[in-house]
Amino acid sequence: xxxxxxxxxxxxxxxxxxxxxxxxxxxxxxxxxxxxxxxxxxxxxxxxxxxxxxxxxxxxxxxxxxxxxxxxxxxxxxxxxxxxxxxxxxxxxxxxxxxxxxxxxxxxxxxxxxxxxxxxxxxxxxxxxxxxxxxxxxxxxxxxxxxxxxxxxxxxxxxxxxxxxxxxxx
Ligand code: ATP
Ligand code: MG
Numbered sequence: 001x002x003x004x005x006x007x008x009x010x011x012x013x014x015x016x017x018x019x020x021x022x023x024x025x026x027x028x029x030x031x032x033x034x035x036x037x038x039x040x041x042x043x044x045x046x047x048x049x050x051x052x053x054x055x056x057x058x059x060x061x062x063x064x065x066x067x068x069x070x071x072x073x074x075x076x077x078x079x080x081x082x083x084x085x086x087x088x089x090x091x092x093x094x095x096x097x098x099x100x101x102x103x104x105x106x107x108x109x110x111x112x113x114x115x116x117x118x119x120x121x122x123x124x125x126x127x128x129x130x131x132x133x134x135x136x137x138x139x140x141x142x143x144x145x146x147x148x149x150x151x152x153x154x155x156x157x158x159x160x161x162x163x164x165x166x167x168x169x170x
Pocket of ligand 1: 011012013014015016017018134135151156158162163164168169170
């Protein structure tokens with residue numbers, strides 16, 4: 001089956017959950033899934049939930065604190081490790097669906113470059129589906145993708161001071 005490149009971006013809620021939904025659908029069809037989450041570390045309920053699936057692998061490349069402004073050395077090192085791992089996963093061609101969670105945000109924070117993300121997209125084997133999520137997708141990345149969905153925020157309780165809740169946002 002031919003695979004495409006999908007991008008979920010924008011300020012509205014649903015980018016990560018869209019990618020997780022795809023992962024579950026793919027797993028249900030017996031496909032092999034690899035999820036690499038940039039910026040995140042532990043504490044995300046999806047990691048626990050997805051551990052019940054034999055055919056979904058999840059790795060995280062964060063350093064605890066979500067980057068605020070200038071990324072730390074540790075955050076950079078983690079992101080580098082994740083970037084190289086995703087390159088290996090794409091080249092290895094053993095998965096049907098690969099998700100670069102918050103890949104756009106990693107680029108926005110300079111954890112790896114626009115050119116590097118484009119190069120990663122270039123590595124996608126014909127029959128693999130690649131999903132890149134996160135706010136601030138670059139035009140070049142959207143141009144290269146086959147499907148781009150913008151989650152447009154109409155209203156979000158975040159602005160009322162509601163922080164990420166366990167089971168709903170994390
Ligand atoms: P979900 O994981 O629920 O699908 P998402 O992936 O679309 O959401 P992200 O952009 O990854 O959302 O947002 C991560 C967190 O940032 C949210 O859980 C929320 O707490 C917070 N957030 C939401 N809206 C904003 C905003 N406008 N500005 C800054 N942070 C926000
Ligand atoms: Mg997200």
